[in-house]
Amino acid sequence: MKTSIATVSISGTLESKLQAIAAAGFDGAEIFENDLLSTHLGARQIAAMMADLGLACTMFQPFRDLEGLPGPARERAFDRLERKFDVMADLGTDLVLVCSSCSPQAEGDRPRLIDDLAEAAERAGRRGMRIGYEALAWGRHVNDHREAWALVRDVDHPALGLVLDSFHSLARGIPSSSIGDIRGDKLFIVQVCDAPQLQMDYLGWSRHFRCMPGQGDLPLDDWAEAIRRTGYDGYWSLEIFNDRFRAGSASGVALDGLRSLRLMEGGIARPVSTSAALPPKAAPRGVEFLEFAASHDEAEALGAMLRPLGFRPTARHRSKDVTRWTQGPVNIVINCEPEGLAHSFDVVHGASVCAIGLAMDDVPGALARADALKVARFEQAIGPDEWPIPSVRGVGGSLLYFVDAATRDSMWAHEFPNALEPAAPVQLTGIDHIAQTMQFEEFLSWQLFYVSLVDMAKTPQIEIADPMGLVQSQAVESADGSVRFTLNGSLANQSLSSRFIQNYFGAGVQHIAFACTDIFATVDAAIAAGIERLEIPRNYYDDLEARWGLAPELIEAMAARDILYDRDGEAEYFQFYTRAFARRVFFELVERRDYAGYGAINAPIRLAAQARHKPDFL
Ligand SMILES: O=C(O)c1ccc(O)c(O)c1
């Protein structure tokens, strides 16, 4: 796949955009007219800079309101076009995007459109240039790629071709089967983006909400497959208008862009058989461990919270100041080493989760895919005789380890041979989900990280009301539910999510939910062992009774234990929250009875309860 990106997609000056695009590994870039108008560099200097960076100039765009104009306005449009050919010659591209007219003056009768496009093509051909015609979803007369293709086909001039842009076609719900009518050699360039499914006007949706392939809801797999079938072998060029990306880091957005194109090449929701470039997604088999970085004092406080939940320190690392805590199948590793990544993590963030270990069937495959997606690997010196566990950089600079599912027991036995206390009776059945909090601007980036790297799918995005503002939340889950992350980002700077990021100096794990099969017994044991719990107001339980008509004894049993409840048809969900550890991280117990969600309806209740304990979180 030949990759390109429009400069409008990225923040910064034109020079910094081009540097970021080249560094991410794109083959080319479209120069967006505004970026040219606002730089002090001349078109020839830009061309020289792109040549130095190894970037092709794939297109100059957009040229607006060409066709259908009456009288003198028509002449002026062609004069303007000729001037742009001069600029293109200096930029070193022969392709200009002409988007369908939005001018209120433009007429729409077909012979006029054909005449004007033919005239433009004739002029372009004379100058050795080519015109790509794009139907904007909000174009005045032409707003459907089928219409744009019929015009291009009927003008039948070698200098006139079509531009397909996934937004304009898929936002309007135009079937991708219609792409089968387009001749591959007449498709001059393909522009790619994704978008969330929203009910709003096309222009506002396109200018503010476009996102990278895989981050939104458009059916891009079918669309890309239809384009490949035409025989098209030109550039796949990202064109992302998005306020968050323009406020984000140029290098980060460019890297995400390249990652998203690779993801699309291999198939976003289903594998593409023709893609040799990208190893298939590997399915995670579960969370093998969570690793906390902590000082000795913090480790003691963390242990005091883990004990009532049934955890015991069962073993010590063969050579390091690292303890393995276990409860049933759940492993928590507390790392108090005075150097290395965990220590740096503790210094920067305070006691917190510095690594997550995912059990995988195919570790080499997962690593090969990470490399192809340019996910950074992490390597740390390991002692002689230590078991190497490969890792990549994850959310907030933490690590994501890939643990070989087939050899995990041997790994634990080898790495943690020094027995400490015996394990307590089993109460937990696993880690239900891990909640990660990040800057709002980084939210889509981490979502793309998970769905492109491993075989996990995203659930619909929801908004949760914190007493101090809105939080955007979305889960990514493996098909068997064995690994679930919930991602949270907030714009409101006093919401719990935002305070977490400020207090923590960056993104990270904010809470960990453990699964159990009898939450009442598990909570009773935790309370008896002295867990500090989050108190839920009585009003909540009165409402529960009214809403679901639950038996009064059940309501009282939940109220006595501060257990929250949700229901979806016959499926039920029970939740219990601890207070926060180190003013930052808290734990949750959940019992699912066929329930698939995360109790979003209870999140505002929980957040308000946490807000009442503000000292818990700073
Ligand atoms: O929003 C616009 O005006 C605009 C301009 C050029 C494009 O290629 C496009 O898809 C949209």
Ligand SMILES: [Mg+2]
């Ligand atoms: Mg476009």
